[in-house]
Amino acid sequence: MDLFKIFIYDTSFDFMLEILIRCTVMFILVLIFLRISGKRGIRQLSIFELAIILCLGSAAGDPMFVKDVPIIQAFLVMCSIIILYRMTTWLMMKNKIIEKLLEGEPLYIVENGMLVISDVKKEKYSHDEFFAEMRQQHTEHLGQVKYALLETDGCLSILFYTPEDTRWGLPLFPKSYFVATDYEKEIFYSCMYCGMTQYLQQLDQVCSRCDHAQWAKSFNCPHA
Ligand SMILES: [Zn+2]
Known part of the structure; x- marks a missing residue:
């Protein structure tokens, strides 16, 4: 050389x-x-x-x-x-x-506190990137989000629920976003893949929206 x-x-x-x-x-x-x-x-x-x-x-x-x-x-x-x-x-x-x-069209990423399933399946965007963007806009869990829209310039527009309308949803911060290991009957769990939130019969239940079977404990604090 x-x-x-x-x-x-x-x-x-x-x-x-x-x-x-x-x-x-x-x-x-x-x-x-x-x-x-x-x-x-x-x-x-x-x-x-x-x-x-x-x-x-x-x-x-x-x-x-x-x-x-x-x-x-x-x-x-x-x-x-x-x-x-x-x-x-x-x-x-x-x-x-x-x-x-x-320019493309704006893309719905979250509707009514859950990820839009058709786009999740097509892997049009990565979870990590999107969660990071949501966290930067002070979103603690998906139950706070009525709509999130991916604009054509790559920005994320979020419309939050009012405190009264906030639902149970998938937590987005790493310390809360992990697979639940202890099962309780009367608490909400959220699918870690699509945000589907419900009571579970058992922890390895398959999500009816996306066929994944990983659940995190749901949050319901309102958006600050
Ligand atoms: Zn799911």
Whole structure:
């Protein structure tokens, strides 16, 4: 292995200076183009917008250090991308079908204190990720949640039950989210997979919604 080849190879001092200038110009261009695109930050990005950013990024990257790529070419590529982006967003505003195709639709994850079973089975999202997001929004258990909606930009919108309407539900914090080992007749248990909450005949009972058989003790404290 030739370390000199990996790190330096045929890089001249002149070209190092050139890289500095190229990077500065491309960095400023990317900033300007992101401003033109009208986006504010990463949290609002849909898949479609992320694709635009990736295209901009790769157009900006090459001329930073590839000798044979003049900045004007990258500039033209970025102009085309932004024009396409503007045209597409305009089309999406005019046409709902195109908007659905490109942005996707909001997805119900929780309905009435339970995970939406069809999506759980399809594994469209991971439990861990989703539980973490719910915890960040101060959800202690699923019985507090009337609806949770996964928006097209990846954010989770939660509509909580009022304290009076809060139900028994699956706890989401690790110290309470574990398989129950002692059985009691008159307490609620929640399916650890789908959030189904009920009395049990025995602890290895199969969940009628999702066919899993792991139960945690339910919580019913209201959302603070
Ligand atoms: Zn279940």
